[in-house]
Amino acid sequence: xxxxxxxxxxxxxxxxxxxxxxxxxxxxxxxxxxxxxxxxxxxxxxxxxxxxxxxxxxxxxxxxxxxxxxxxxxxxxxxxxxxxxxxxxxxxxxxxxxxxxxxxxxxxxxxxxxxxxxxxxxxxxxxxxxxxxxxxxxxxxxxxxxxxxxxxxxxxxxxxxxxxxxxxxxxxxxxxxxxxxxxxxxxxxxxxxxxxxxxxxxxxxxxxxxxxxxxxxxxxxxxxxxxxxxxxxxxxxxxxxxxxxxxxxxxxxxxxxxxxxxxxxxxxxx
Amino acid sequence: xxxxxxxxxxxxxxxxxxxxxxxxxxxxxxxxxxxxxxxxxxxxxxxxxxxxxxxxxxxxxxxxxxxxxxxxxxxxxxxxxxxxxxxxxxxxxxxxxxxxxxxxxxxxxxxxxxxxxxxxxxxxxxxxxxxxxxxxxxxxxxxxxxxxxxxxxxxxxxxxxxxxxxxxxxxxxxxxxxxxxxxxxxxxxxxxxxxxxxxxxxxxxxxxxxxxxxxxxxxxxxxxxxxxxxxxxxxxxxxxxxxxxxxxxxxxxxxxxxxxxxxxxxxxxxxxxxxxxxx
Amino acid sequence: xxxxxxxxxxxxxxxxxxxxxxxxxxxxxxxxxxxxxxxxxxxxxxxxxxxxxxxxxxxxxxxxxxxxxxxxxxxxxxxxxxxxxxxxxxxxxxxxxxxxxxxxxxxxxxxxxxxxxxxxxxxxxxxxxxxxxxxxxxxxxxxxxxxxxxxxxxxxxxxxxxxxxxxxxxxxxxxxxxxxxxxxxxxxxxxxxxxxxxxxxxxxxxxxxxxxxxxxxxxxxxxxxxxxxxxxxxxxxxxxxxxxxxxxxxxxxxxxxxxxxxxxxx
Numbered sequence: 001x002x003x004x005x006x007x008x009x010x011x012x013x014x015x016x017x018x019x020x021x022x023x024x025x026x027x028x029x030x031x032x033x034x035x036x037x038x039x040x041x042x043x044x045x046x047x048x049x050x051x052x053x054x055x056x057x058x059x060x061x062x063x064x065x066x067x068x069x070x071x072x073x074x075x076x077x078x079x080x081x082x083x084x085x086x087x088x089x090x091x092x093x094x095x096x097x098x099x100x101x102x103x104x105x106x107x108x109x110x111x112x113x114x115x116x117x118x119x120x121x122x123x124x125x126x127x128x129x130x131x132x133x134x135x136x137x138x139x140x141x142x143x144x145x146x147x148x149x150x151x152x153x154x155x156x157x158x159x160x161x162x163x164x165x166x167x168x169x170x171x172x173x174x175x176x177x178x179x180x181x182x183x184x185x186x187x188x189x190x191x192x193x194x195x196x197x198x199x200x201x202x203x204x205x206x207x208x209x210x211x212x213x214x215x216x217x218x219x220x221x222x223x224x225x226x227x228x229x230x231x232x233x234x235x236x237x238x239x240x241x242x243x244x245x246x247x248x249x250x251x252x253x254x255x256x257x258x259x260x261x262x263x264x265x266x267x268x269x270x
Numbered sequence: 271x272x273x274x275x276x277x278x279x280x281x282x283x284x285x286x287x288x289x290x291x292x293x294x295x296x297x298x299x300x301x302x303x304x305x306x307x308x309x310x311x312x313x314x315x316x317x318x319x320x321x322x323x324x325x326x327x328x329x330x331x332x333x334x335x336x337x338x339x340x341x342x343x344x345x346x347x348x349x350x351x352x353x354x355x356x357x358x359x360x361x362x363x364x365x366x367x368x369x370x371x372x373x374x375x376x377x378x379x380x381x382x383x384x385x386x387x388x389x390x391x392x393x394x395x396x397x398x399x400x401x402x403x404x405x406x407x408x409x410x411x412x413x414x415x416x417x418x419x420x421x422x423x424x425x426x427x428x429x430x431x432x433x434x435x436x437x438x439x440x441x442x443x444x445x446x447x448x449x450x451x452x453x454x455x456x457x458x459x460x461x462x463x464x465x466x467x468x469x470x471x472x473x474x475x476x477x478x479x480x481x482x483x484x485x486x487x488x489x490x491x492x493x494x495x496x497x498x499x500x501x502x503x504x505x506x507x508x509x510x511x512x513x514x515x516x517x518x519x520x521x522x523x524x525x526x527x528x529x530x531x532x533x534x535x536x537x538x539x540x541x542x543x544x545x546x547x548x549x
Numbered sequence: 550x551x552x553x554x555x556x557x558x559x560x561x562x563x564x565x566x567x568x569x570x571x572x573x574x575x576x577x578x579x580x581x582x583x584x585x586x587x588x589x590x591x592x593x594x595x596x597x598x599x600x601x602x603x604x605x606x607x608x609x610x611x612x613x614x615x616x617x618x619x620x621x622x623x624x625x626x627x628x629x630x631x632x633x634x635x636x637x638x639x640x641x642x643x644x645x646x647x648x649x650x651x652x653x654x655x656x657x658x659x660x661x662x663x664x665x666x667x668x669x670x671x672x673x674x675x676x677x678x679x680x681x682x683x684x685x686x687x688x689x690x691x692x693x694x695x696x697x698x699x700x701x702x703x704x705x706x707x708x709x710x711x712x713x714x715x716x717x718x719x720x721x722x723x724x725x726x727x728x729x730x731x732x733x734x735x736x737x738x739x740x741x742x743x744x745x746x747x748x749x750x751x752x753x754x755x756x757x758x759x760x761x762x763x764x765x766x767x768x769x770x771x772x773x774x775x776x777x778x779x780x781x782x783x784x785x786x787x788x789x790x791x792x793x794x795x796x797x798x799x800x801x802x803x804x805x806x807x808x809x810x811x812x813x814x815x
Contacts, residue, residue, distance in 0.1 A: 016654035106572035125775030209757035227673035
């Protein structure tokens, strides 16, 4: 037990990692708090950020001990979750059907290809104008971001399936419905999860922009508000909060993927 | 010569089959006027130069692809002609060249897939049958593994069992043991011999390996280079079950010489044709 | 002779007017017609959309105006500046991290700490730090492409099989040769993938940055159309952004094909 602990502490990787992070934070502190370099004057130093982030009485009113911090998180997570779930359900369904049925593909794919190159964030003005309420507009922009990534990767997933699996399934007496359930869905899962992973990243990014431009609450909105109110400490602590949430959501998708694709995990010897 | 056919099913008649790919364009004649029969319960091995159209014939019998003219009958029923292509079904089971076990299903799920999806057996029943089959060939303890955790030799055996559990009239194998090493191949041959002697059914076996062809087959059908036709049919008069010491017998060596000569001639033609195409 | 030509003509005709292309064309027509109908019969919410015709009129107007094309120029130059700097810094950094285990041990954790932060959340800091708005937009575009390219290069290097390196050394290659002849071309497919993905993200970041903080550019123009309540022009702006993004991605892909003649398609 102790020897293992010792091994962990003296692990060169960990030591190097800590050194790397220490140097980064040290330089940040040096540039801002000590040397006061010209462009760094307005940037808060790491200690100030941490103090504010973990203070009972933060100057910005936002720390891990305030309700509003968790409210901001709840708003952003709620929006992302709603948009992402919708994008997954619709995107995977559309992608699978496009891969399953040639005629449907011929009709649907051109429209997807026309709409797809438009960056999700270019939808913001139209979404605000057309959709009822800013809230839905923000969710819509977040949705669009994940939707196309999911559709496209699902479709690629179906196309990636070896033709022989289809032939074998037919030989074994499968009806089209059985082929769908037993070949198309499991066969495209690895690509679907890649798509979800990518989609989640773009979703967070679009959410932040949506919140900055049109939102009333949420982490992105709070970051921008902090900028206007000269509370730069919480601008940075919120950036890291977003980073942590983004990281956790990708890790969550990966974990679900591993559960659903036991055969992939075992092949890699996990 | 025959092995005492138990079920009177699985007779294949191939009559003047011609297959042209892309008739309006490149116009590749893959098969021309190809005719031969396989009796019910016969183990037919098809050999010939690569790319000569053996797989084309398999695809036509399996119902994966059409033919341009001619007819194919299974037990007297027309299954493929210019105007007719019946869908693939459980009577004509294919074991693929590169293996087509579903990687996302365990060994057990793969083997019971056919009977369950056809609603021929309840899942519990199918599991019992599958377990018995696996046990019989000494493949126990792998039921819950995924195919990619197994060696390719074991994968092939499982795939053959997945086909056999459906009790097909014909089993078609497209170079199933390609890429296996010599030792693994010997194991596979004994495995196939065992299950064939246990319940003989019509086999359509494509290979490049002439030893394999003679060792396994009732008859070896040698195809010409493209467009494929039957060059020669060699009947193998070795006793069943085949055993490896037969590979040294006089009869075997004579057979091999006969097959080798025919194949070599065609291979040379194919090679020269290839060179001509290059030039 | 005559028959052969006829046959060939028929084949060409089939190639151009095949059923799948027809369906594609039809699907776009249906899309536009549906759009028209939806606005005409005033489907709730969607009734606020402009008619396709109005968008077409807006587009012709835009095509004749200098400010519109100026917007293209501004956006494209921002994309290129940020994107190219990201490649110039990101590719060597990724190669270094891929080659030297120690270097990766030191730098990767910091990199992983910053990577999940959405690029757009950098906007306030970027504005604070950089002396001009233009530079801060370059920086945001840079962030959008930087992390993606680095991750892809690291992956690319690690995917190169050891046997390739051994083969090279046994042929007498020096470390310098292995770097240029094996590592760089070997990681090229991943580099191109990273560039393609990065280009997509970059446009997304640019549009947000322009809407929030920019002067000029396609994103800003679309935003101004919104504040002026010129709805047809919002759609024109969106489509223009889509086309611009598509052109940039195509260019990256084309570059990839030029750089990797041994890979016909990827």
